[in-house]
Amino acid sequence: GFSWKLNDHPKLPKGKIIAVVVLDGWGEANPNQYNCIHVAETPAMDSLKKGAPEKWRLVKAHGKAVGLPTDDDMGNSEVGHNALGAGRIFAQGAKLVDLALASGKIYEGEGFKYIKESFETGTLHLIGLLSDGGVHSRLDQLQLLLKGASEHGAKRIRVHVLTDGRDVLDGTSIGFVETLENDLAKLREKGVDAQIASGGGRMQVTMDRYENDWDVVKRGWDAQVLGEAPHKFRSAVEAVKKLREAPNANDQYLPPFVIVDDNGKPVGPIVDGDAVVTFNFRADRMVMLAKALEYEDFDKFDRVRFPKIRYSGMLQYDGELKLPSHYLVSPPEIDRTSGEYLVHNGVRTFACSETVKFGHVTFFWNGNRSGYFKQEMEEYVEIPSDSGITFNVQPKMKALEIAEKARDAILSRKFDQVRVNLPNSDMVGHTGDIEATIVACKAADDAVKMILDAIDQVGGIYVVTADHGNAEDMVKRNKKGEPLLDKNGNIQILTSHTLQPVPVAIGGPGLAPGVRFRKDVPDGGLANVAATVMNLHGFEAPADYEPTLIEVVDN
Numbered sequence: 215g216f217s218w219k220l221n222d223h224p225k226l227p228k229g230k231i232i233a234v235v236v237l238d239g240w241g242e243a244n245p246n247q248y249n250c251i252h253v254a255e256t257p258a259m260d261s262l263k264k265g266a267p268e269k270w271r272l273v274k275a276h277g278k279a280v281g282l283p284t285d286d287d288m289g290n291s292e293v294g295h296n297a298l299g300a301g302r303i304f305a306q307g308a309k310l311v312d313l314a315l316a317s318g319k320i321y322e323g324e325g326f327k328y329i330k331e332s333f334e335t336g337t338l339h340l341i342g343l344l345s346d347g348g349v350h351s352r353l354d355q356l357q358l359l360l361k362g363a364s365e366h367g368a369k370r371i372r373v374h375v376l377t378d379g380r381d382v383l384d385g386t387s388i389g390f391v392e393t394l395e396n397d398l399a400k401l402r403e404k405g406v407d408a409q410i411a412s413g414g415g416r417m418q419v420t421m422d423r424y425e426n427d428w429d430v431v432k433r434g435w436d437a438q439v440l441g442e443a444p445h446k447f448r449s450a451v452e453a454v455k456k457l458r459e460a461p462n463a464n465d466q467y468l469p470p471f472v473i474v475d476d477n478g479k480p481v482g483p484i485v486d487g488d489a490v491v492t493f494n495f496r497a498d499r500m501v502m503l504a505k506a507l508e509y510e511d512f513d514k515f516d517r518v519r520f521p522k523i524r525y526s527g528m529l530q531y532d533g534e535l536k537l538p539s540h541y542l543v544s545p546p547e548i549d550r551t552s553g554e555y556l557v558h559n560g561v562r563t564f565a566c567s568e569t570v571k572f573g574h575v576t577f578f579w580n581g582n583r584s585g586y587f588k589q590e591m592e593e594y595v596e597i598p599s600d601s602g603i604t605f606n607v608q609p610k611m612k613a614l615e616i617a618e619k620a621r622d623a624i625l626s627r628k629f630d631q632v633r634v635n636l637p638n639s640d641m642v643g644h645t646g647d648i649e650a651t652i653v654a655c656k657a658a659d660d661a662v663k664m665i666l667d668a669i670d671q672v673g674g675i676y677v678v679t680a681d682h683g684n685a686e687d688m689v690k691r692n693k694k695g696e697p698l699l700d701k702n703g704n705i706q707i708l709t710s711h712t713l714q715p716v717p718v719a720i721g722g723p724g725l726a727p728g729v730r731f732r733k734d735v736p737d738g739g740l741a742n743v744a745a746t747v748m749n750l751h752g753f754e755a756p757a758d759y760e761p762t763l764i765e766v767v768d769n
C-alpha cells in the first residue's frame with residue numbers, strides 16, 4: 215500500500231537546516247541595460263553564480279517544463295511554485311481548459327449543465343481577464359466559450375472584462391476589446407443578445423489576491439453586479455480609449471466602468487436567475503470574487519444585493535474550500551507534494567512571504583492546498599504587504615522583513631526547512647518602471663545575503679532559485695532579440711514575465727563534500743528541484759518525481 219515514508223538517502227545526512235529561497239521573477243538573460251538584475255548591484259547572487267557549473271546552474275521555468283500548453287508560454291508563479299513543490303509536471307489549467315474546449319467535454323460536464331439551467335430565462339455573465347497572456351486566462355478560450363455557450367442555448371450574454379497590460383504589453387487592451395466586440399457583433403447577427411457590460415483594469419478591479427485589498431473586489435462587484443461605476447460609456451471600446459487618455463493611464467489600472475444604453479441604464483447588472491462564469495483558470499486572483507459570488511455569509515464588504523445566481527468557475531479555485539462548488543473544468547490534481555512528504559518524514563517547516571506572494575510559497579507550493587499538513591510541525595508567516603500603491607513606489611517592499619523572519623527561524627533551530635519567496639523583482643518588474651526594478655533587485659539580493667549569513671551560522675544548506683523570469687528583461691524584442699520601438703520611437707516596455715531560464719544554486723557549510731550538480735539532466739526544470747531538496751534533507755525522492763539535480767561523488 216501507499217506510504218508517506220521516504221527512503222533514506224544512501225549518502226546524505228539528515229538534520230541539516232535548509233533555506234529554500236525563491237526569488238520571484240528572477241531569470242537569467244544577456245547582460246544589457248534592460249536587464250535590471252545585471253544593472254543592479256547583486257553581490258550575493260553574483261557570488262553564487264561563481265559556483266557554476268557544480269553549485270550553480272540554470273533550469274527551465276516556462277512552457278511544457280511547467281505543464282503549460284506550448285513552449286511559447288512564459289512561466290508564471292502558479293505553475294512555477296506548483297512544479298517546485300510537487301516535483302512532477304502536471305498539465306496546468308491553461309492546458310486542461312484547451313483540451314476540454316477542443317473535445318467539447320466542457321459542455322457535458324456538471325458545471326456547464328448547472329449554469330445551462332439559467333439560459334432559458336436568465337443572462338449568462340462571463341467575468342475575467344481579457345488578454346492572450348495565458349497566465350490567468352486566454353482570449354481564445356473566451357471566444358470558444360462564447361460560441362459554445364450560444365450554441366448550447368445561451369440567448370443573452372454579458373461579458374465583464376478586466377484589462378491586462380501586465381501579462382501582455384500595456385496598450386494592447388484596446389485591440390482585445392475590439393476583437394471581443396467583433397465576436398459579440400457576430401453573435402448578435404445570429405440572434406444572441408450579446409454585449410460587454412462592464413470593465414476595468416485588473417489591478418483596480420476584481421483581481422486582488424490573498425485578501426490584500428478587498429476594495430479591489432468591491433469595485434468590481436459594484437460594476438458587475440450592481441451596474442454602478444464612476445465612469446459610464448456607450449461601448450467598451452470607447453471606454454478604454456477615453457480612460458487611456460488620462461495622464462499616466464495604464465491598462466492594469468483603468469478605473470471601473472459600466473456600459474449603459476440610450477437611457478443611461480446599465481446594460482448588464484447581475485440579477486436573480488442569471489448564470490455567471492468566471493473564466494480565469496488561475497485561482498489566486500479569482501478566489502476572492504468567487505467567495506463574494508458564492509458565500510451566503512460574507513462580511514468583507516457590503517454587497518448591497520446578493521443575487522440568486524448559478525455560478526461556475528472555469529476551474530475550481532480552491533480544492534480544500536471546494537470553491538466554487540461548480541466549475542467547468544476539473545483542476546490539476548496535484549497530490550503527494552514534497553511539502554506533504556517531508557512533514558510526514560519529520561521535517562519541520564517554516565514558510566514566509568509578504569501578502570502578495572504568501573499563497574505562492576504555501577498554497578501553490580503545496581499543490582493548490584490551503585492551510586497546514588501537520589500544524590504542529592509547520593509555521594507559515596505572512597507579512598502584510600503595502601496596499602493601495604503600485605510597487606515601483608516602494609520597490610524594497612518587505613524584503614528586509616521577510617529576510618529577518620527567515621533569519622530568526624533559522625537561528626532558532628526550530629525548523630529543518632525555512633522557505634521564503636522574495637517578491638521584489640517580479641512585483642516591481644510588472645510595473646514596467648526600470649529604475650525602480652533595479653532598486654527592487656538589489657533589495658532582494660540584500661535579503662538573500664541575510665539568509666545565507668544565517669545559514670552560515672547554523673552550519674546549514676541553502677537552495678536559491680526562482681519561479682520564472684521577469685526583471686532580467688524589461689523590453690519587448692523582435693525575433694533577432696533587438697528592442698522593439700513604438701510609433702513614437704520609444705522602446706516598448708515589457709511588464710510581463712519572460713521565457714528565460716532561472717538559476718538554482720546550492721551551498722552552505724552543511725552541504726556534504728562531493729555534492730554537485732549532475733551533468734546528465736541538461737534539460738532540468740523547476741520540477742527537478744523538489745527531489746534535490748529532499749536529497750539535501752537526507753531522503754531519496756519518490757520514484758515518480760522528476761530526477762534530482764545533484765549527485766554525490768567520493769572525494
Ligand code: 3PG
Nearest residue numbers: 290291292349380381640
Ligand atoms: C500577476 O498575477 O501578478 C501576474 O499575472 C503574474 O504574476 P505571478 O505569476 O508572478 O504571480
Ligand code: CO
Nearest residue numbers: 239291640644
Ligand atoms: Co509575476
